[in-house]
Amino acid sequence: MRIRNLLLLLIFISHCLQEVLADQINNSEYGIRIMQLLRSEKGTRRYPDALPSLLATMNEETTSRFDTDPLYLSDLTDERLMENPILYVNCDDQPNLEFSMEERDALRFYLEQGGFVYLDAGIKASFLGSDLGHSYAAWEERPEVRELFDQIYPDQPFLPLPRNHQIFRTVYKGLPNNKDLKIEADQKRLPETVLDFVEKEKWPQGTYSFVGLKVKGRLACVASPICAMGWGKDEFGAWIPPISFRIRESADDFDEKLKLASFSGGTYEVVREDGLKDVIYSESGHRPMWVQEPKGRWRIFKYYSGEEISNYAHAFYTRLGMNVFLYALLN
Amino acid sequence: MVVEKTIGFEMKNLFLPTILGVVCFSNFLFPFNPQTNANLKSSNLEKENDHVAKPAIRTTQAETVRKASEDLRLGKEGMRVGAAKLLGKYPSLQSSVTLVGALDDSSALVRRAAMVSLAEHSSNGHPLYEKSLVEKVFSKLGDSDVEVRREVSSMIPKLISGLMRGGMEITEINGRKVYRSVPARLRTDLFELTLRSFLDEDAIVRQNLLKYHPYLRVDLPASILIRLLGDDDSGVMLAALDRVSANADHPDVLAEIGRLSKNPSKGIRLKVIDVARDSSRHHAGYRSILRSMTKDEDLEVTSMAAVELARFGERIPKEVISDIKKYLLSSRGMNSQVTTILYAVSAMGEDGMEVYLSLTEHSSSRMRAIAWQRYLSMNKTLDQSSTWMSALKDRDKGVRDAVIVSLRGRIKDLNADEVGELVASEFADVRIFAGQSMVLAEEEILADYGFELLIDENPLVRSTTLRAFGMRRPPGWIAIMSKSLLDKDYDIQRAAMDALLGDRELGVEALLKYLEKNPTARISSLAKSELYRLGVQP
Incomplete structure (x- = not known):
């Protein structure tokens, strides 16, 4: 009898919560409010303007209406967590990813009741270390995230999202339009090598390395390499901060030459999309030098910067961010 | 490498019986020698590991750079490209010299790779510093x-330190050595090249030159600036707008800015406002441009132009203020542009208050918070609760x-109705505010509403009110405090204790009584130490 009553109560609470969430989604007066976890307001934040800028862009470019002021939560037991459908967490902005049991329970309840969690910088290749300004397409969640969700859903791992997943095409499909890159009909803004690598390998069809966790059959949590760095705009609508590209380049004799070339740093394994591992060669204090790919190919890392490259990266990350938030809202 | 390893393995196999024999014999002679046992183990391990491919032995850095330098000079195109790329990973004078040498390669691919590698050296903290080398790199403009x-x-910014170095040269005149200083400026031919590059056929080169020419101490001639202000590429145009100040008083530049103030791109028009504001000290015409822009079709442009004029102390016409209000009300929250305008509205004085008041209804909470703060700080009628009561809802x-x-x-001087409204609020923070206001409330109000707050569900409301009671000391306050010392909530106990300590006679007496009955209660040790400080022996 008691159990039946408890179940009835839980069903009732869940129904109420779903109604609240639905209300929030349809809230026409204020717009949908995105929550952002901010443990402490005193700490240094990497990209404080990123989320408001992204929400403003979504308001401009789609018919959706978001409140451009994120609701900052310092604790997941905050009752307002249950009032809003999407929680955004920039993992690099958190002092750590350790949550109390109450917070983990609240997070589980939130996910089970239809909430969506976006863990930006929830993927971070080991060779990046404490370097926060890099986005690298590894295909597994960072260890702290794995540890956290092991405590919430021990039997449910994060799985890579396939390139044809709906999340990559909710609003925008493919890479930013090449018209933005053209100066004249026969001239592009990006060097050919850069554009070729980006289109074919870095962000094929406008996708990126995402892993996701399903709760009750629904994709309820996703983790990605840091994307917020590509969302911010200044008062003239110009993108901030500048972003450069890391490109893999080959040459005729690299497969032999890089095997023997002088190197005194450390090597790091990074999981690829196909589950195999790249070996990254990196020297302390320097950017990563080159990579040994699992099929025996060796390529060197080259870095390209410039306004046009930065603008392109920003356009990509913003479209990706919009796709994620709108996917979360629609599914 | 592989051949060597195979031979080594075969050799070991060939001599294995002999080696094993020697090992067995020595083991027989020295059965307890741990060193020998370890050697044997390692020998067995080696034998096992010989089946696994060993990583190739890497060359030294000097050898790698030497080989790559050789490939860069003598290899085929593909090899030269690879060598140029590889040298980027080894910043040193030797690799830099080799890469600079490759900048004259017949293949554009090699030249590109060499240039990217030189940029990589700079990024990794090893910029070129030798003037002749830097000049060679810069000449590739x-x-x-x-x-x-x-x-x-x-x-360019990374080349500057080497490029603009002054120095000393020795020349011989009539057999006599003469020392002359070399000025820290660009070589004449490079200076000419820079001027030509302002009008390079590639927009990105033009844009970069516009951004970095001050580093090179090359002034941008007004005639070139005017051409670039009319550039087909918006990136170049924006970069040119950033460089107006040096030629701001030139009539043709002023005319060009006036023309750009009607440019179809909103981004350009917003930038023009920025330029006109900064240049107004050079020519009064820029203020006229700002005034004309307050009639722009886009409300954001209108608002930005108006707030810049207001900052100059100009009075803004009513219809423009109405446009600013419309713009801010229609914006969906704070972004940098809105923030700038929102704060700048203060410069409009009385007129600004009207704008802030209308924004207190905005959908964005941050906007409402700022609007309320600004409105209340400019308002002189705070004694009327109608000015602010709605904000607390x-x-x-x-x-x-x-x-x-x-x-x-x-x-x-809040009246009973006003306090009643605060006390009835659904928000605890407002009720806390009501509790705080009890400090100054009339006695009647304190009696009517104070007790209601003392039984509030929120402990912070209760403790705040209790502190107000402690300050006001209405009839029966000692009894209230004494009972509150028995509360489960520590904040309440603490507030009651502080209040009692404030009255050396009745309050302290009540506290002593409490301690007598409750010597081990949570608040008791603190109360005792506070009493000691007052010189009272509990």
């Missing part, structure tokens, strides 16, 4: 390949907090 020119133009705690901070200490 005239390369036939657009990628090379782009790379050089974006490297805001759905967002952040807004209510901002308002309460603005009100605290600035309002007195």
Whole structure:
């Protein structure tokens, strides 16, 4: 009898919560409010303007209406967590990813009741270390995230999202339009090598390395390499901060030459999309030098910067961010 | 490598019986020698590991750079490209010299790779410093390949320290050595090249030159600036707008800015406002441009132009203020542009208050909070609760907090209705504010509403009110405090204790009684130490 009553109560609470969430989604007066976890307001934040800028862009470019002021939560037991459908967490902005049991329970309840969690910088290749300004397409969640969700859903791992997943095409499909890159009909803004690598390998069809966790059959949590760095705009609508590209380049004799070339740093394994591992060669204090790919190919890392490259990266990350938030809202 | 390993393995196999024999014999002679046992183990391990491919032995850095330098000079095109790329990973004078040498390669691919590697050296903290080498790199601003020119133009800030070095040269005049200083400026031919590059056929090179020419101490001639202000590429146009100040008083530049103030791109028009504001000290015409822009079809442009004029102390016409209000009300929250305008509205004085008041209804909570704060700080009628009471009904705690901070200490003489409204609030923070206001409330109001707050569900409301009671000391306050010492909540106990300590006679007496009955209660040790400080022996 008691159990039946408890179940009835839980069903009732869940129904109420779903109604609240639905209300929030349809809230026409204020717009949908995105929550952002901010443990402490005193700490240094990497990209404080990123989320408001992204929400403003979504308001401009789609018919959706978001409140451009994120609701900052310092604790997941905050009752307002249950009032809003999407929680955004920039993992690099958190002092750590350790949550109390109450917070983990609240997070589980939130996910089970239809909430969506976006863990930006929830993927971070080991060779990046404490370097926060890099986005690298590894295909597994960072260890702290794995540890956290092991405590919430021990039997449910994060799985890579396939390139044809709906999340990559909710609003925008493919890479930013090449018209933005053209100066004249026969001239592009990006060097050919850069554009070729980006289109074919870095962000094929406008996708990126995402892993996701399903709760009750629904994709309820996703983790990605840091994307917020590509969302911010200044008062003239110009993108901030500048972003450069890391490109893999080959040459005729690299497969032999890089095997023997002088190197005194450390090597790091990074999981690829196909589950195999790249070996990254990196020297302390320097950017990563080159990579040994699992099929025996060796390529060197080259870095390209410039306004046009930065603008392109920003356009990509913003479209990706919009796709994620709108996917979360629609599914 | 592989051949060597195979031979080694075969050799070991060949001599294995002999080696094993020797090992067995020595083991027989020295059965307890741990060193020998370890050697045997390691020998067995080696034998096993010989089946696994060992990683190739890497060469030294000097050898790698030497080999790559050789490949860069003598290899085929593909090999030269690879060598140029590899040298980028080894910043040293030797590799830099080799890469600079490759900048004259017949292949554009090699030149590109060499230039990218030189840029990589700079990024890794090893910029070129030798003037002759840097000048060679900079001269590639005239390369036939657009990628090379782009790379050089974006490297200008990193080349400067080497490029602009002054120095000393020795010349011989009539057999006598003469020392002369070499000025820290560009070589004449490079100076000419820079001027030509302002009008390079590639937009990115033009844009980079516009950005970095001050580093090179090359002034941008007004005639070139005017051409670039009319550039087909918006990136170049924006970069040119950033360089107006040096030629701001030139009539043709002023005319060009006037023309750009009607440019179809909103981004350009917003930039023009920025330029006109900064240049107004050079020519009064820029203010006229700002005035004309207050009639722009886009409300954001209108608002920006108006607030800049207001900052100059100009009075803004009513219809423009109405446009600003419309713009801010229609914006969906704070972004940098809105923030700039929102704060700048203060410069409009009385007119600005009207704008802030209308924004207190905005959908964005941050906007409402700022609007309320600004409105209340400019308002002289805070004694009328109608000015601020609605703010305390805001759905967002952040807004209510901002308002309460603005009100605290600035309002007195709340009447019974006003206090009643605060006490009945659904928000605890407002009720806490009501509790705080009890400090100044009339006795009647304190009696009517104080007790209601003392039984509030929220402990903070109760403790705040209790502190107010402690300050006011209405009849029966000692009894209230004595009972509150028995409360489960520590904040309440603490507030009651503080209040009692404030009265050396009755209060301290009540506290002593409490300690007598409750010597081990949570608050008791603190109360005892506070009493000791007052010189009272509990």
